[in-house]
Amino acid sequence: MRVLLDTHVLIWWDSGARLSAAAMKAIRSADEVLVSSASAWEIAIKSALGKINDERTISAAVHASAFTELPVLFRHAEAAARLPAHHGDPFDRMLIAQAQVEHLVVITREEAFTLYDLTLIRA
Numbered sequence: 001m002r003v004l005l006d007t008h009v010l011i012w013w014d015s016g017a018r019l020s021a022a023a024m025k026a027i028r029s030a031d032e033v034l035v036s037s038a039s040a041w042e043i044a045i046k047s048a049l050g051k052i053n054d055e056r057t058i059s060a061a062v063h064a065s066a067f068t069e070l071p072v073l074f075r076h077a078e079a080a081a082r083l084p085a086h087h088g089d090p091f092d093r094m095l096i097a098q099a100q101v102e103h104l105v106v107i108t109r110e111e112a113f114t115l116y117d118l119t120l121i122r123a
Contacts, residue, residue: 001026001029001030001031001105002030002031002032002033002034002102002103002104002105003026003027003030003032003033003034003104003105003106003107003121004034004035004036004070004095004098004099004102004104004105004106004107005027005033005034005035005039005067005107006039006092006095006106006107006108006109006110006113006123007036007038007039007042007043007091007095008108008109008110008123009023009107009108009109009123010035010039010058010061010062010067011043011052011054012123013027013065014055014056014061014064014065015055019107019123020121020122020123022121022122023107023121023122023123026105026107026121027107032068033065033066033067033068034067034068034069034070034102034104035058035062035067035068035069035070036069036070036072036094036095036098037069037070037071037072038072038091038094038095038098039058039091039095040058040059040069041091042091043058044058070098070102072094072098075101076094076097076098076101077094077097079097079098079100079101080093080094080096080097082097083096083097083116084115084116086112086115086116087112087113087115087116089112092110092112092113095108096113096116096118099118100116100117100118105119105120105121106118106119106120106121107120107121107122107123108120108121108122108123109122109123
């Protein structure tokens with residue numbers, strides 16, 4: 001199984017915050033755990049605005065956990081443009097599109113993700 005972490009899940013994982021048993025099991029047993037470069041962008045913006053205080057860089061967090069960076073590719077952007085307008089957050093929409101294109105399981109607590117054709121694990 002290949003899983004994609006929603007941005008908040010990466011932050012919680014890295015800070016040791018509590019995740020659901022299903023999320024922990026999925027992360028620990030996944031063949032590959034991916035983190036989108038869109039999440040890095042989101043964290044950088046929120047950090048610059050003072051909305052979050054990241055303890056280390058996203059690249060350090062991803063490397064320390066042996067996760068894999070998932071770049072935003074043209075096919076992801078094109079898929080995001082075709083998504084129904086259930087949700088307006090551009091970062092979430094990119095994660096949804098990436099998950100659909102790459103056939104990934106998404107770990108999230110974001111309820112809006114349930115409106116899309118995705119396999120989800122509740123964080």
